[in-house]
């Protein structure tokens with residue numbers, strides 16, 4: 516880890532739903548320009564953690580610092596304005612709006628005029644490989660393009676840190692390769708990312724470091740190669756088949 520201040524720091528963050536502790540004392544840091552991966556079984560608390568970081572849920576305890584600000588408990592729009600945006604695991608574009616209009620909504624969060632937002636949205640749509648579909652209704656897009664639209668909508672808010680929640684789920688191999696390429700390009704252009712993903716092959720190609728959650732707790736953190744060898748991670752999530760396939 517570098518000496519520079521991290522772009523994001525979580526300090527013992529806990530989020531409960533009634534008697535269930537969905538996120539339990541989670542601490543980690545993300546350096547600027549890093550891609551951090553988050554993995555773990557279904558129900559491990561990954562999406563809940565994103566909801567807490569991005570301000571959709573207030574944690575019961577712990578602190579979250581982003582870009583020099585204590586953002587703990589701040590609302591999503593305030594955190595977004597500071598440069599932290601997330602995508603949703605269940606994609607929810609405005610189906611009756613065109614692709615370009617969906618992206619414009621993101622751009623309008625920081626640009627004062629519709630014409631400026633449209634120009635900016637056109638650039639983002641191009642970046643995300645959606646130019647041919649710009650005028651089409653969001654609801655008519657196949658899943659692969661809807662996932663790209665979800666990324667485009669988030670990108671239009673011009674984040675410094677982007678949280679991606681399973682944007683590769685359900686994609687065919689060609690779409691998957693395209694999404695990995697897009698994420699790598701965004702990273703090369705200076706974006707910092709946290710990526711939740713079940714597709715380990717994709718995770719291994721993207722993440723520089725991985726945090727593993729299990730029952731809301733961090734059970735391992737480290738380089739992808741070390742994580743896949745970690746006994747607790749194999750037992751809780753990856754399974755012996757994964758280890759044998761890697762060998």
Ligand SMILES: Nc1ncnc2c1ncn2[C@@H]1O[C@H](COP(=O)(O)OP(=O)(O)OP(=O)(O)O)[C@@H](O)[C@H]1O
Nearest residue numbers: 532535537555556557558559560561562563564604
């Ligand atoms: N709004 C909520 N109210 C009550 N319980 C919730 C809520 N959101 C999540 N949970 C519970 O918190 C736990 C963590 O859920 P979460 O969605 O964060 O898991 P996840 O790691 O994202 O799983 P997946 O890989 O299936 O997406 C689960 O037991 C879930 O049922």
Ligand SMILES: [Mg+2]
Nearest residue numbers: 561562563604
């Ligand atoms: Mg989830």
